[in-house]
Amino acid sequence: MEKYFLGFKDEIPKYLQIAKHIEKLINAKKIREGERLPSIRALAKLLEVNTVTIVNAYKQLQQKGYAVQKIGSGTYAKGKEENRNFLKEYSSIYKKVSGGLVKDYIDFTGETTCSEFFPVDTFKNVLNKVLDRDGADAFTYQNALGYEGLRESIKNHFWEKKIDSENIVIVSGAQQGIDIVSKSLINVNDNIAVEKPTYSGALNVFKGRRANIFEVDMLKDGVDTVSFRKILKKNKINCFYVMSYFQNPTGSTYSIEKKREILNLAEEYDFYILEDDYLSELIFDDNIKYESFKSLDINDRVIYVKSFSKIFLPGIRMGYLIPPYKFSERIQNSKINTDRTTSSLMQRALDMYIKEGYWKSHMKNLSEAYRDRYKFMKKNIKDVLGDKVEFNSPGGGLHFYLKISDKINMNCLELFNKCKKEKVIITPGVLFYKNSIDGEKYFRLGFSQTDIDKIERGIKIIDKLLK
């Protein structure tokens, strides 16, 4: 309780001083995300103020998005970012390794295709052809939707003309897509549902909007709809964020039945599905068919987000959104207010790249290359790590999600630190949960940056460390 104590200044109302003090404690991580604040009575006693003062202070905190009241059980802190210290350490080594600043590491953190697969020469030729064709036009602002040619290409090559090119918004990658959708649809204290575990970049955007986040457990075929229903019955959910294929981090893919069920729930409980389709090009298991939530959506409930960066060239920063018609204008305005428009030259180049058939053949090659790595790694984890870990086979994508066996007394942060010393970088599970403790036994191994030799050496080292 000690940390709650503060000296009052005369000129400012006490309830504001108390709220500000608690806000500072939350920002400084002295009160943890999800921590229960003291009861009104107890805090009033400690600070020698009226209980009404504490009631008002807690209301002020709620209003600013720093606390959430749960009926019958008190008030809880709502932090902005979790795991700050660890995140710093992780992102520092992550940057160094992925930026090539330190060498000889085995990098299992990769989320995007490897630079050895970049079609640099082809893309260079395409860029030059665009510049010769369009001249100065390639450097003007596009309209907020994006370059018309590219939107047409997306419609024709990825959607069999079943969508309207006027309803596609070009964005600078999936992260921006999620940010723009959030600005359009999520207000402070709105409720949103996410998969548990989920992509931390999305979690951070929702936290930044000061939304209330509800996690729904991931199963092998998508989220647990029984517990999702329970949440929906009790809370007005605005939006559900979902990765339909090779979910990050679990690698799970939604069954078509589950997709239909969730689409029905969206209609029944009036929420929108934010579908992040981030790696569906890389299907290695022939039993998995591609059918997005968007393609099954008859009630206009899905906001579809697609990144071209992850699978193609991370540095070009490109992706697109397909919002429900009713949000189309709102989302365009949000794009304008975010950064006006995405690079015109890059949009034109990508358009030509797709139209001339390069995209299709490149994806074919990429898929074959990664399929080999995937098979090798799956066998390697099974044969070498054996019952030290539990895992499912995603059947596609660029990573595996592993649980350290309960028999082994080690959590993922310890494993991360030990690996680091051996020049192996893994992604600890704690990054994917609202409350980090839920991810303590998990870690993710991505194979996008590791060839077969590195996979073999890396897994051997992890095996040694888990002993």
Added chain:
Amino acid sequence: MEKYFLGFKDEIPKYLQIAKHIEKLINAKKIREGERLPSIRALAKLLEVNTVTIVNAYKQLQQKGYAVQKIGSGTYAKGKEENRNFLKEYSSIYKKVSGGLVKDYIDFTGETTCSEFFPVDTFKNVLNKVLDRDGADAFTYQNALGYEGLRESIKNHFWEKKIDSENIVIVSGAQQGIDIVSKSLINVNDNIAVEKPTYSGALNVFKGRRANIFEVDMLKDGVDTVSFRKILKKNKINCFYVMSYFQNPTGSTYSIEKKREILNLAEEYDFYILEDDYLSELIFDDNIKYESFKSLDINDRVIYVKSFSKIFLPGIRMGYLIPPYKFSERIQNSKINTDRTTSSLMQRALDMYIKEGYWKSHMKNLSEAYRDRYKFMKKNIKDVLGDKVEFNSPGGGLHFYLKISDKINMNCLELFNKCKKEKVIITPGVLFYKNSIDGEKYFRLGFSQTDIDKIERGIKIIDKLLK
């Protein structure tokens, strides 16, 4: 009062139903931005509920950022966007004209340099040199700060090495810079101050954060610091958004004394200055010296935002931020959550363009070309429009801001519509104010897209219409 009436449903608390109803009225523009909501007593009577229910409904609206309470004078609606219908019309013709979809228009809306001045060939050569030099590296993710080479170039070529390249964050244009800063520093119901009038793209971002916006009148040498002080005394202001040179739309430039005064106010009243340096390369009056708020800032109070797009190539989407040291990490995180990183290839190309001296010579040419247009237009407005308008000479930048003489019974929307019929597009003043009515007599004439011939013809048409 009629619009406030609603039929209650049983299962939801009445105060929530009332709040939701009013929220809808605000979103539908049936309650206007800044409109006073009915008194608690009157609304309670109308809806036949307890006054406490209305108190709670208004509190809920405040919490969601849809209303603001002014002590002693009641509760006022806080809308998200103003002028929606007009904005739609304006942006539709704006897009058509600036996108080249309709021809033969005289376009006075230009805010960015004209495509005839784009250094397409040079930039193409630079792009190819970068691709030959860097290969696949040109398409990888950069770290969140941006490409190190470009940050070094900015430090050396624009800041005489007086800033730290580790404190520069590359962004995708000024709009994104403002958005990222807002996410980092502005929470719902925080107070922020802006110039009156100001850039609508910034206003929209602040409204999107559901901040409370205080306007400070622009004078010839910067904002009216007497009324600014009054605002500061009564309200805790977090942030002041300022355009230091050729302010948009007034064209005013801050005197060095006023800059110093505002920097002192920032320290005294603990707020931060968001400086948008958007066209300071184009100084035509030799009495104007370049000295940014940032360069005068000894207390680390300034967040400097610079766009390369406006002055150079709009389509490359590039700019940078220099935050105070204490916000550095927060702003980097915000950039990551917004779109991870700006296009790697474009950063490298711009870096080489600056390093090889092209930037400097291009700016010299551009400045000479626009100086001629500026002088011509200034003389033309004086000679042709005479006392039909009032205006100041900005001494630089790319536009003039004019007030329709009080003797002429016409507002800027009428003038806009008449001009449009004559194929002349101007920017009405209403876009630059929190409450559009304040801008009724003003309009902006930009000359970035109009050569001398078009300027002459355009002014003649405006003269005819003002008669």
